[in-house]
Amino acid sequence: MTAKTPPETYYAGAYWGARKESPEECARRTAEFLTLLAPSEPFLSQWYLPTRSSRESREHPLMPPDVPTLTDQFRLGVNREKGGPVIERLGYGFWFGNGGRDYDRASLRIYSGGYSEAGSNSCVLTLPTLGRSPNAERVITAPVLTEVVRSMALAWEPDWAVAMSHAHRDLEDEAAKADVWLGWVTYLARQRGTVPPLPAPVRIEPVVNRGTLIVLTPERFTVANPEHIALARHVRDLLARAGLMPRTTV
Known part of the structure; x- marks a missing residue:
């Protein structure tokens, strides 16, 4: 009997370099992100403070976002050596979820304010x-994932953002040797350069004056589909030639 292949798992992430921000500024950006994210899908519209159990967490909702509450959470997530002073340059961390359990949940991990x-x-x-x-x-x-990445771009002003499967990320790590992953949905900030014309079915969308969204396929992107992988590699090559995704030297 052939073992059943486990399903691909997906995530979305936004990434940016050194940017000094206070706990209040991190909280404000988080509140903006949660507000922008909520209309994309009901499953992503409810969030709760972290507690010892998911049942208890529902007693402490984060929606609608309250900046003072979020500020307190970022202050609690400050980096410090055990028993030592705060290491301000490493920023603040905050983890929380949507109250779901096991495989039917969403969670957010934020590290912000580091410089x-x-x-x-x-x-x-x-x-x-x-x-x-x-x-x-x-x-x-x-x-849905296009709106998730768009919300990340608007709230966090990252250098880049992506929605993709972990399996696709592993392939990107192995083949691309670059500092940016090209996913199912990718956001590139304007300062990285101008996105060139890309072949169908790829869709390109501007994000106000911030940057550009690239959506590879309207259907679910999966590494099990060789046409999807071929398309991703072709698009990455075009973006690399345009200077948007330069490969790193090994």
Whole structure:
């Protein structure tokens, strides 16, 4: 009997370099992100403070976002050596979820306000698992993930952002040797350069005056589809030639 292949798991993440921000500024950006994210899908419209159990968490909603509450959470997530002073340059961390359980949940991990050149800032959204979550089929679609990445771009002003499967990310790591992953949905900030014309079915959308969204396929992108992988590699080559995704030297 052939072992059943586990489903691909998907996530979305925004990434940016050193940017000094206070806990209040991190909280304001988080509140903006949650507000922009909520209309994209009901499953992503409710969030709760972290507690010892998911049942308890629902007693402490974060929606609508309250900046003073979020500020307190970022202050609690400050980096420090055990028993030592705050390491301000490493910024602040905050993790919370949408109250779901096991494979049927979403969670957010935010590291923001860091200004050490050795580190980075990020906002990463973990998504429910296809085949194991009643919500995943609805959430893991091009329209929803496009709005997720757009919300990240507007709220966090990252250098780049992506929505993709972990399996696709592993392929990108192995083949591209670049500092940016090209995913199912990718955002590139304006300062990276101008996105060139790309072949169908790829869709390109501006994000106000911030940058550009690239959506590879209207259907779900999967590494099990060789046409999807071929398309991604072709688009990456075009973006590399345009200077938007230069490969790193090894």
